Structures are given as C-alpha cells and as structure tokens.
Amino acid sequence: MRPFAYERATTAGAARAAHTGDAAYLGGGTNLVDLMRLGVAVPDRLIDVSGLAHDRIERRDDGAIVIGAGVRNSDLAADRTVRAELPVLSQAVLAGASGQIRNQATTGGNLLQRTRCPYFQDVTKPCNKREPGSGCAARDGENHNHAILGHTLTCVATHPSDMAVALTALDASVHLHGRDPLPLAELYRLPHDDASRDTTLAPGDLITAVEVPPPGMPSAYRKVRERASYAFALVSAAVALDVADGAVRGCRIALGGVAHRPWRAYRAERLLTGMPATEESFRRAALAEMENAEPLRDNGYKVPLTANLVCRTLSDLASGEGGRP
Amino acid sequence: MDSGDGVVHAEITVTVNGAARRLRVDTRVSLLDLLREELGLTGAKKGCDHGQCGACTVLLDGRRANACLALAVAQDGAEVVTVEGLAGGDRLSPLQQAFLDEDAFQCGYCTPGQLCSATGMLDEAARGRPSAVTPPGDGPPELDDAEIRERMSGNLCRCGAYVNIVAAVRAAAGEAAR
CATH class of the missing domain: 3.10.20.30 (Beta-grasp domain)
Structure with a gap:
C-alpha cells in the first residue's frame, strides 16, 4: 500500500480545505481501505471525516428527513422514523453487507462506494474506470453480473449500493459543503465516454447529509442475489406506490444491479400513472422499461428477472403488503 | 510524521x-x-x-x-x-460456554470472529435493532433461527459448522432473555 498522510478533520470547512491532490475522505473505510489494499485506490492523504458532527437524523419543519453523512448504516436502518415512514430505505440498508460492515459504513460513504466489478478490482486487467483508455475486460469477459441498461463500449459495470437505489426512488438529494444540494438523479451518471467518474461531483466535494422529501407513499425494497444474505444484488427494485380507487395515482421505481447508476424506471412510471392497479398493468410497464435492455453475453437472465421483480413488488404494495408511508 | x-x-x-x-x-x-x-x-x-x-x-x-x-x-x-x-478471568461468557456445549466449531479458525460477532449481535437484538428478516414493528425481535442466520451472515465457516453455531447462539440468546 502506498504510504499516506492522515488527518482527522474537525469541521467540514477544514476537511474541504485539506482535500488537495490525491487526497481522499475517510468515513467508515469499509470500501476505501479494501481498494487501497488492492492497489485500486492510491490516495496520498486521508482526511478522516468520521468525527464531523454529521451524525444525526432529523425531521425538518417541512416534513423532510435529513440524514447526516456520518450516520452509520446500522443506525439509519434502525431509526424509528425511517423504519416507519421510509421502509424502502431501512429494508435496502438491511439487505446490504453484514452486521459488522453496517456498523462501520457511513451514509456518505455508502453513496460513494465503487463498483464491485472484479476487473475493476484486479489491477492486472484493463479497466477504463480504474485506468481510462486501458479498455474494458468485462465487456467480453465474465459478465453475468454486469449492466443491461445504459452501458457503453467503455464500461459495463453496475453501481453496487442498495441504499442509493432506495434513495433514488425517494427523490432524495445530497447536501454538499459550500454548494447547492444535488438530487441523486444528477449525482450519479452513466459511463458515456468517461467511466472513471461514478458521479458528477468535483474533486474535494464533501457530502454532509442526505435529504429525503416528506414521505407520502407506501414503499418496499426487494433484492435478488446468489445467496440469501451478505451478497451484492443481481438485480433489486425500490418501489413506492400510491393507489386510490383502484388506480395508480403515483409511483416511483428505481432499479439496482442493472446499470452504472441506480436506474430510475421513468418509462414504467409514466405508463403506470392513471392505470388500473392490476398485475396486468404492472407487467406491461415493467416489460416496457426492459425494451431498451441490451444484455451482454452472460446476463440475459437479468431482463426477465428485473421485469418479474418490478411486477411482483408493485403487486405486493398494491395488495397492502410492504411498508406503509 | x-x-x-x-x-x-x-x-x-x-x-x-x-x-x-x-x-x-x-x-x-x-x-x-x-x-x-x-x-x-x-x-x-x-x-x-x-x-x-x-x-x-x-x-x-x-x-x-x-x-x-x-x-x-x-x-x-x-x-x-x-x-x-470476552471471558471474566477463567469464567467463560455464556456465549463461549454455549459454543463448547453445542460443539459449535470444527477447526476453530472462524470461532473468535463468531464469538465477537455473536456477542455484538445479541446486544443489537436486545436493543431492538432490526435485521432484513425482522417483521415491521417495534420491540426486540425474537431470535429464531432465521434471525440468527441473517444476523450472523457476515461470519463464514469453511468447515460448515453452521448448524451448531446457530444452536449455540440460540442457547446463549435464550439464557440472556431469562
């Protein structure tokens, strides 16, 4: 591991000022320390932001819920307000990682974790995300767990976070030190011609909190993986659904494990709004979202799996299973 | 420096x-x-x-x-x-004793991690912390086998001694509840 300087920041301003050159912020370290050990991340300085006073979950007067960037994943998932009013968020966090890692990992760090593409993590393989211009070993390699939507010749990696999928369905924004808040829809990006950037953040931007608008709809998270626990998603769905008089009044659908970013299924949402809340409508909308899917050699199974997952999660919410607002 | x-x-x-x-x-x-x-x-x-x-x-x-x-x-x-x-001098913690009583290991390499993890997990459960399999609602979750397996999923055992590990944790959880 490359030697690095370490400092503990006491204010967000001091942390921001200390972030120069190849510095990196350290939260729980559960992804960054691993990437440093693998030689994928090589910061020359770590700025520890875990001691900043960003460790609370508060409800604002307007009903929005503001989650400090330093709130540990386990504390977020156990928070009574979050469990009762944002079940999709609590469920998503609990569906990820292990009890140990959720105790260490922070909200801000979870959002900025890197892809688990095995070629990204292997410094002997070409990877445009790790080393721009070197190529993509996954595109024609072992790619059963890679993207089916929005990928390019440059990169077929998926975003690994469960929490970010739930927050995308909840229309959340990040608070940044010294900058205007940024909706998650604008935080994450597709690879386009530069896979090295997962987000639109500039070097040194510091997430201080996540803001979730006032909860309104019942919501649920469902994740499919290769074993029952402690595995990344093959695909996942975060769904919020509002049904009145048997018709869909509103819905929000975000997908994990299918793209370089949490994938908001806008097309399915548009098709569903105003339609009867029936399995037939749900299936038609889910299949429509998959029309643009471009599976790779090994991951064609994700197309029907995702459609089934969305359909099933919508059906459960419509029948009253899954979380209340 | x-x-x-x-x-x-x-x-x-x-x-x-x-x-x-x-x-x-x-x-x-x-x-x-x-x-x-x-x-x-x-x-x-x-x-x-x-x-x-x-x-x-x-x-x-x-x-x-x-x-x-x-x-x-x-x-x-x-x-x-x-x-x-974890032990108090020569006196094993109830969880350590349960691992012995239930033969909750084979080679023993994962055991220290299993013990520390289960110790922390029992405390989390006692404080009402939910897991992915906990039904909605407040109050301490009942630590049935599904809860124990889910909550201990961050500890692998290559020998596959899971059946007895779950039994040991269940026994310790029952003792703590009494």
Missing part, C-alpha cells in the same frame, strides 16, 4: 480489553494487524483481509466490526474488545 522514506507514522491511544495502550503506528496498518503483530493478541484471525469472512471481528466502541477494514490510525481514543477479553 514522515520518516524519510515516505512512510508516515502517528501516535494513537487505544484501550484494548480494558488496558489503555499508547502506540506509534504506520498509517497503513489495520487494526487487525495492530492487535496481532504489535500487541500479541492473535485471537482475531486474518481470513480474507477484505471484510468478506468476519474472522477478524472485534468489538469496536461496543459494536462488532471487521478489524481488517479499520485503519489503526483512525482508532485514536477507541475502545477495543477482542476474543481474549
């Missing part, structure tokens, strides 16, 4: 199994390597060194954590309990 070859050291104070220790550490050293190589506490094991197996689990400020993913330099002021600190 840069010692000239680019290597940076820092002074930290950590309390390990009740004893405060003042230490000078290379910033790259993990908490796991600090415990094993500097302090001679070889109970916590290095399995994968990537946070995937849980053999390195310790209690960090009262919560179970993977010591391989924690940088020692970031633990200044922290309180660490390792498997060596």
